[in-house]
Amino acid sequence: MTSVLLTGASRGIGKAIKHLFLQRGMQVWAPSRQEMDLSDPDSISRYTASLTEGVDVLINCAGINELAGVEEMTDEQIEKSIQINLLAQMQLIRWVVPFMKHRGGGKIVNFASIWCSFSKPRRIIYSVAKAGVKGLTTAAAVELATDNILVNAVAPGFINTEMTSQNNSPAQIQALTRALPMKRLGQPDEVAELVWFLISDKNTFMTGQTLFIDGGFSCI
Numbered sequence: 001m002t003s004v005l006l007t008g009a010s011r012g013i014g015k016a017i018k019h020l021f022l023q024r025g026m027q028v029w030a031p032s033r034q035e036m037d038l039s040d041p042d043s044i045s046r047y048t049a050s051l052t053e054g055v056d057v058l059i060n061c062a063g064i065n066e067l068a069g070v071e072e073m074t075d076e077q078i079e080k081s082i083q084i085n086l087l088a089q090m091q092l093i094r095w096v097v098p099f100m101k102h103r104g105g106g107k108i109v110n111f112a113s114i115w116c117s118f119s120k121p122r123r124i125i126y127s128v129a130k131a132g133v134k135g136l137t138t139a140a141a142v143e144l145a146t147d148n149i150l151v152n153a154v155a156p157g158f159i160n161t162e163m164t165s166q167n168n169s170p171a172q173i174q175a176l177t178r179a180l181p182m183k184r185l186g187q188p189d190e191v192a193e194l195v196w197f198l199i200s201d202k203n204t205f206m207t208g209q210t211l212f213i214d215g216g217f218s219c220i
Contacts, residue, residue: 003027003055004199005096007038007088008062008111012161016188017061017195024196029055038062038088039080048092054099057199060089060110060133065163067122078125085129086136093140097149105148107199110137112155114214130155134210141208150207152198157214160185181216 004021008014009030021028029051036047063085066077089110100106115123116130137153144151158164158176164185168176177184194213197203212218 001025001027002057003053004029004057004059005051005055005092006030006059006061007036007092008060012163013111013156013159013188013191014061016192017059020189020192020196026057038084041083041087041091044088044091044095048095054096054103056100056103056106058092058096058106058108059195059199060092060108062088063111063113063130063163065113065123065126065167067167068125069122070124073125081125081129082132085126086132089133090136093136093151097144097147100144100149101147106150107203108140108149108151109195109198110151110153112137112153112210114155114157114212114217116155116210118218137210138208145207150198150203152203152207153210154191154194154198155210155212155214156186156191157212157217158185159191160187179220180214181220184215186213186215 004026006014006018006028009018010032018028018030031047037043064081066081068077093108096106096108110133112133113126113130115127116134119127133153137151141151158180164173191213194211198206
């Protein structure tokens with residue numbers, strides 16, 4: 001049975017991924033914040049040490065998006081966002097790679113965002129972190145390709161999740177929906193299906209890519 005370590009499974013896209021993968025016969029390790037606090041590198045180390053056999057697939061889905069402008073962002077916000085959105089992904093990749101090499105390969109899916117290549121006011125911290133995820137994905141893919149470890153990233157656009165509702169008013173969401181070429185928000189299940197392809201046996205040659213799933217947002 002394929003084993004998966006999935007972060008961010010308590011809600012939104014991560015929850016949809018967990019449901020889909022369990023439905024399709026995967027063994028999913030989805031630690032809660034109490035079990036593995038991504039804001040604390042020591043907590044990450046303690047949790048991964050408990051998984052003595054590693055996993056076949058790593059999905060770095062967890063993330064936060066605290067809004068703050070250039071002049072209002074605090075050091076605490078910067079450090080917390082970079083740690084959870086970027087450094088935790090790097091730390092989990094560092095842990096999982098030796099196991100994947102020993103097993104002859106593996107799949108890693110990181111979560112970036114449309115804001116890794118675009119931005120808007122008060123998204124500076126998030127954009128910086130997610131641009132880092134895009135760079136992490138490219139660099140890790142190049143380094144690990146000869147070990148048959150495929151590393152890709154998913155960059156969701158406006159998906160119908162709690163985070164979207166928190167950071168956009170109902171009026172803003174309506175305006176966004178009208179502006180998107182597909183005239184609707186994406187659904188978590190749609191993102192989960194893309195992740196499924198990336199970690200499935202059908203993906204044998206795609207690596208180093210950041211795939212935008214955004215209803216055409218990045219085209220306009």
